[in-house]
Amino acid sequence: MRIHALTTGTVRVKRAFLYASGGWRRRLDLFLPGPWSSPLPIHCWAVEHAGGLLLVDTGETADAHNIPFARFDVASGQQLPGALARAGLTLADVDTVVLTHLHADHMDGAVHVGGPVLVHDRELAYSRTLAARLAQRVVRQPVPANVDFQAFALDGGPFGAFAQSRPLSDDGRIVAVAAAGHTPGHVAVLCIDDDGRHALLAGDATDTLEQLHALRPDAVAPKPAVSVATMQTILAHGREHPTVYLPSHDPESVARLQAGTTL
Ligand SMILES: [Zn+2]
Numbered sequence: 066m067r068i069h070a071l072t073t074g075t076v077r078v079k080r081a082f083l084y085a086s087g088g089w090r091r092r093l094d095l096f097l098p099g100p101w102s103s104p105l106p107i108h109c110w111a112v113e114h115a116g117g118l119l120l121v122d123t124g125e126t127a128d129a130h131n132i133p134f135a136r137f138d139v140a141s142g143q144q145l146p147g148a149l150a151r152a153g154l155t156l157a158d159v160d161t162v163v164l165t166h167l168h169a170d171h172m173d174g175a176v177h178v179g180g181p182v183l184v185h186d187r188e189l190a191y192s193r194t195l196a197a198r199l200a201q202r203v204v205r206q207p208v209p210a211n212v213d214f215q216a217f218a219l220d221g222g223p224f225g226a227f228a229q230s231r232p233l234s235d236d237g238r239i240v241a242v243a244a245a246g247h248t249p250g251h252v253a254v255l256c257i258d259d260d261g262r263h264a265l266l267a268g269d270a271t272d273t274l275e276q277l278h279a280l281r282p283d284a285v286a287p288k289p290a291v292s293v294a295t296m297q298t299i300l301a302h303g304r305e306h307p308t309v310y311l312p313s314h315d316p317e318s319v320a321r322l323q324a325g326t327t328l
Pocket of ligand 1: 166
């Protein structure tokens, strides 16, 4: 098994996103003037395994709209096809595509994918609620049209410390696990490498490893307590199984993947 980190440009987010205040100002601060982070990577992942090539998330596209708390910088050559090419891969090599959640910087690249794109059924259902569609319109981040989203259930029982899971490969070494919080149906993808070490493609369960250890929810999680419970589950999993923790926007994720540094 080989995990490739793909980078589809960068995003800067308001500090109030990463270091959310508690209480009623948590979301309000996102819309008020404030300092910004340095550019953070927008990673997605290509996993070469015995059964083929799995893509986890599809990254952002060059026509992304900035929103009040995120500014995107994606050149056309950094989009999914270019990001795959830099890893020596093409879209034609991809057998399966799965999304951690339906935020623009994870799903927009799905426009490049011809085949089905797997999404947790709870996440897909949430994206179609009136509240979610209004929010998508306000921030001009609609779910891309003409993508063949296919819902999957986390019906594979517990996996390690995770309460719900679903295998994504025939040999059971790649598994989607429940990691709700950042969004209601957010999932992460666990890969068990050839040495038995676990790598957790964490999506936006947290933005960084530091945020995981601090048990600090971001400013957009609908229910911060759900985010914190997921962080505790990830840490509990890491205590049982050496796990390389790979959030999508952590500037340290690539170095951690290359060094195999575990939680
Ligand atoms: Zn997100």
